[in-house]
Amino acid sequence: MLARIKRFLGLEDKPKEQAKPIKPKEEESSQQEVEKVADKPKIGYFHLSGCTGDGIALTENYDILAELLTDMVDIVYGQTLVDVWYDDENNPYAIDDMPEMDLALVEGSVCLQDEHSIHELKKLREKAKLVCAFGSCAMNGCFTRYCRGGQQAQPKHEAFLPIGDIVQVDCTIPGCPVSPEIVAKVVVALINGDMDYLQPMLDMAGCTANCGCDLQKNIVNKSLCTGCGTCAMACQTRAIEMREGRPEVNIDRCIKCGICYTHCPRSWFPTEQINKDLGL
Amino acid sequence: MVLGTYKEAVSARATEKQIQKVAQDGGIVTALLSYALDEGIIEGAVVAGPSEELWKPEPLVAMTSEEIISAAGTKYTFSPNVAALKKAVRQYGLEKVGTVGTPCQLNGIRKMQSYPFGTRFLADKMTLVVGIFCMENFPFASLETFINEKMKSSPEVTEKMDIGKGKFWIKALGEDIGFPLKETHGYEQAGCNICPDYTAELADLSTGSVGAPDGWSTVLKRTDAGASIFDQAVKAGIIETKDISTVKPGLPLLEKLSLGKKDGAKKESDNRRELGLPVPF
Ligand SMILES: Cc1cc2nc3c(=O)[nH]c(=O)nc-3n(C[C@H](O)[C@H](O)[C@H](O)COP(=O)(O)OP(=O)(O)OC[C@H]3O[C@@H](n4cnc5c(N)ncnc54)[C@H](O)[C@@H]3O)c2cc1C
Ligand code: SF4
Ligand code: SF4
Ligand code: SF4
Numbered sequence: 001m002l003a004r005i006k007r008f009l010g011l012e013d014k015p016k017e018q019a020k021p022i023k024p025k026e027e028e029s030s031q032q033e034v035e036k037v038a039d040k041p042k043i044g045y046f047h048l049s050g051c052t053g054d055g056i057a058l059t060e061n062y063d064i065l066a067e068l069l070t071d072m073v074d075i076v077y078g079q080t081l082v083d084v085w086y087d088d089e090n091n092p093y094a095i096d097d098m099p100e101m102d103l104a105l106v107e108g109s110v111c112l113q114d115e116h117s118i119h120e121l122k123k124l125r126e127k128a129k130l131v132c133a134f135g136s137c138a139m140n141g142c143f144t145r146y147c148r149g150g151q152q153a154q155p156k157h158e159a160f161l162p163i164g165d166i167v168q169v170d171c172t173i174p175g176c177p178v179s180p181e182i183v184a185k186v187v188v189a190l191i192n193g194d195m196d197y198l199q200p201m202l203d204m205a206g207c208t209a210n211c212g213c214d215l216q217k218n219i220v221n222k223s224l225c226t227g228c229g230t231c232a233m234a235c236q237t238r239a240i241e242m243r244e245g246r247p248e249v250n251i252d253r254c255i256k257c258g259i260c261y262t263h264c265p266r267s268w269f270p271t272e273q274i275n276k277d278l279g280l
Numbered sequence: 281m282v283l284g285t286y287k288e289a290v291s292a293r294a295t296e297k298q299i300q301k302v303a304q305d306g307g308i309v310t311a312l313l314s315y316a317l318d319e320g321i322i323e324g325a326v327v328a329g330p331s332e333e334l335w336k337p338e339p340l341v342a343m344t345s346e347e348i349i350s351a352a353g354t355k356y357t358f359s360p361n362v363a364a365l366k367k368a369v370r371q372y373g374l375e376k377v378g379t380v381g382t383p384c385q386l387n388g389i390r391k392m393q394s395y396p397f398g399t400r401f402l403a404d405k406m407t408l409v410v411g412i413f414c415m416e417n418f419p420f421a422s423l424e425t426f427i428n429e430k431m432k433s434s435p436e437v438t439e440k441m442d443i444g445k446g447k448f449w450i451k452a453l454g455e456d457i458g459f460p461l462k463e464t465h466g467y468e469q470a471g472c473n474i475c476p477d478y479t480a481e482l483a484d485l486s487t488g489s490v491g492a493p494d495g496w497s498t499v500l501k502r503t504d505a506g507a508s509i510f511d512q513a514v515k516a517g518i519i520e521t522k523d524i525s526t527v528k529p530g531l532p533l534l535e536k537l538s539l540g541k542k543d544g545a546k547k548e549s550d551n552r553r554e555l556g557l558p559v560p561f
Contacts, residue, residue: 057400179400200395222557223470227417228381229339229360230388234398244420245358245469259398265387266471269560274390274482278503280285 040071041190042101045078045134046124048117049144049160050108053177054135055080058105060180068184072191076101087119103190104128109137109144110166112159118166125167133172133205136257138163140210142176143255162208171201174210176236176257200268210258212239212249214267220246224266234263282538284481286500287507289531291522292487292514293496302352304442305489306497308519309410310352312485313378314345315513322378322407326368327351328359334435336420339364341372354412356441357420358469362388369405378408383477386411390482408509411480413488413498413534415443415472415541422467426450431457444489474552474559476545478538485510491534493527498534 045055059065059081069075075082076099086095104124110117125131136142141162149158163169173182189197212235219225227245239253240260247260261267274280283289293306303310313325329340329351337359342348362385368374381389386409393403418426423441426448427433433452440451447458480486484506491498499521501507513519524530549559 060400173397175398177398177400179396179398181396181400181403185396218558223552224474224558224560226382226384226469226471226475227358227360228385228388229363230385230392232360232363233366233388233402234392236398240363242358242360242363245360245417257398262397263388263392263395263399265384265391266560269387269391270394271561273394275285277394278390278482280482280502 040074041103042074042076042099044076044099044101044104044124044128045081046104046106046108046120047079048106048108048110048121048138048163049114050135050137051177052080052107054105054107054173054175054183057175057177057180058183061184064184068187073187077104087116098123098127101128103130103132105132105134106138106163107134109141109160110163111157112161113154113157121163121167130170131163131167132201133163133169135178136174136176136210136259139169139172139174139204140208140256140258142257145256164205164208169205171198172205172207173201174204174258174262176255176259197273200270203268204262207258210261211256212247212251212254212260214258214261215240215247215249215264218261219264219266226266228265231260231264234259282535282542283479283500283531284477284486284502286486286502288501289524290499290501291492291496291524291527291530292499292519295517295520299349299352300495302349304352304354304440306487306492306495307352308487308497308499309380309412310348311518312410312510312513313342313380313408314348315516315518316378316408316509317342317345317348319512321509322376323374324368324372325378325380325408326361326364327380328355328361333420335423335438335441341368341374343372354441356418356443357423358417361385365389365406366399366402369402375405376407377405378410379406380410380412381480382412382414382417383480383482384414384471384475386480386482387477408505409482409484410506411483411486413479413486413490414475415478415537416468416475417472418464418468422464425467426459426464430459430463433457442489473548474545474561476542476561478541479534488534490537491524491527491530496522496527498524498531 077084079085083093086098088094110121133139137144144160147160215231229242231247232240232242237253237255239250240247294311299307299310316322324341324343325348327340327342328337331338337355339359339361340351361381368377392399396403427435437452438450442449446461448461448464449458484503486500487497501510514521552559
C-alpha cells in the first residue's frame, strides 16, 4: 500500500534508502514497508465554519482512497466521512464523548457566537495528540476574515477566528482548498514518522494572519523577490498579476488565504527535502 | 558540489541551422523542448515569449515548435514563467508540461512539487524542467539605461544581448557594442544578491554559455528524466555533443564563477542577517 501511495505521488523511482523514513519510530522501522500498517493512526475530521473543500480534497485521492481509509488510517470522528459526532441532541448518531485520537484535522474557522463550535474545538484539543489547522480558514481565517454578521438566520454570528486564536495548534496545512496531494503526502509522512517533511507545517502553525500583502511586506520590502511568478501561479483567485517582475495584488480579489506567501520560494525554502524528492 | 549534483557534463549544440540562427548559445533549450514536443514527451512548453514591448518577455504557453523557436534567445529581464504553468495545465489542459527557467524560478517549481499546498494536480504535470545558468537579472528599466544611455543605442535596432568576456554586449545594426560588466553593478535586482545558485541545480538538465566555445553550450545532466530526454535527442541527431574535457575554457571556469556567486551570496546573506533581516537560505 505504501508503495502504491508513493507511486501515486511520483516518489517511486528513488533509491531505496531515500524512500525510507528519516526518523523511524522505534522498533517499527522493519515493518514500514509492509502492506498493512499495524498501528493505524486515529484521525478525527472536524468541520467548523468551513466549506468541506478540504475534506473533499482528501477524498480526491481517488486512486488510493479506499485503501487509505481502510488499511492506513482510522477515521474515528467526523460528520461527512464517518457519521460520528457528539453533543447534539437532535442527532441519533451522536456519541456521548469524543474519542481519543492521534490527529485532529480541523477545517474552518471558529465562530465566537456559536457555543457548540467553541465547545467542540476545546474538547478536541483535549482529545487529540496533534491538532492540525486543515485548510486556510482554520489556519488564518481566510475569507471568513470578511465576516461581519447581520444576516439571517443568525444576525449575531459575526466573529470568525482562526482556531489558533482559541486553542494551541500544532501543525497546519494551508490552502483554499488544500490540494489532494498534500493530504496524501502528510498521511504518508505521519505513518513514516517523517518529522522532517512535516517540519514546515509545524513551523507555520503559529501563523494566524495572512494576506496578499505579505508578499509586499515580507518579500518585496525585504529585497527578497526575484520576480519568479510562483505567487501568481499559486494564487487561487487570480488576484496576483506580475508587473515589472513584481507581484501586484488586487486586494479586492484577495481572500487572505496565504497561499502566495506559503509558496513563495523566498519565504522559506526546503532544500534538503527537494534534493531528496528529486533524487539529487 | 559547486555545480550541484549532476550525472555528466557535456558541451553541446543544436544541429538544426534554423535554431542555431536564433538561439542565444547552442540552442539547447529550444532544440530540446521542440524535440520533446514533437516526440509527445511533453504536450506544450512555457517559455519566455515576445511581448508588445521589445526585449520585454512575456511567458508564453507554446504549443508548436514554431512558438518555441519564437522565444529563443536570452532576455535579461523578468519573465515570470512559473506564473504561466497553471495556465498551461488549467486553460490549455496539458498533462505533460515542459518549461525553462532561471534557478530562482526552479526554486518555486520544485518547492511546489515537494509541498503542493494550494496547487492541486500541478506537481505531477511538470515533465521537463530545463534550467539556464544565471549570474543575475535586471529590471527592465536597467536594460533601458544600458541600451539607451551607456551604449547610446536603442531597443528597436538591438538584435541580440549577451554577457561575456567581462562585458555586456548588444548587437545593433550588425555592430557589436559593449560596456564593462562592472558598470552593471548596482543595476541588477537586489534579490539576486543573496542567490547562491548559478547553474540551476534543481533542473532536470541545466544549460548555459559559460565553459563552451561561441555557438556551443555547456550542459549538465541532472535527473534521470533530464538525462534520458537529452540522450534521446542526441541519438536522434537533434543535438551534437563534444567531450567537455576537450573544449576551452570548460568546467574550471564554470566552477570558478559558481563558487564566486556562492561566496558573494553568503557574504550578502550574512550582512542582511546582521541587520536583522530574513534570509531564506
Ligand atoms: C537573466 C539571465 C542571466 C543569465 N546569465 C548567464 C550566465 O551568467 N552564464 C551563462 O552561462 N548563462 C547565463 N544565462 C543563460 C544563457 O543566456 C542562455 O539562456 C542559455 O545558455 C541557453 O541558451 P540556448 O541557446 O540553449 O537557449 P535558446 O535556445 O536561445 O533558448 C533560450 C530559452 O530561455 C528562455 N528565456 C529567455 N530569457 C528568459 C528569462 N529572462 N527568464 C526565463 N527564461 C528565459 C527562452 O524562452 C528560451 O526558451 C542567463 C540567462 C538569463 C535569462
Ligand atoms: S493574493 Fe491570492 S494567494 Fe495571496 S492571500 Fe490573497 S487570495 Fe490568497
Ligand atoms: S513568489 Fe516570491 S519571489 Fe517569486 S515573484 Fe512572488 S513574491 Fe517574488
Ligand atoms: S541570480 Fe538568482 S535570483 Fe537572480 S535572476 Fe538569477 S536565479 Fe534568479
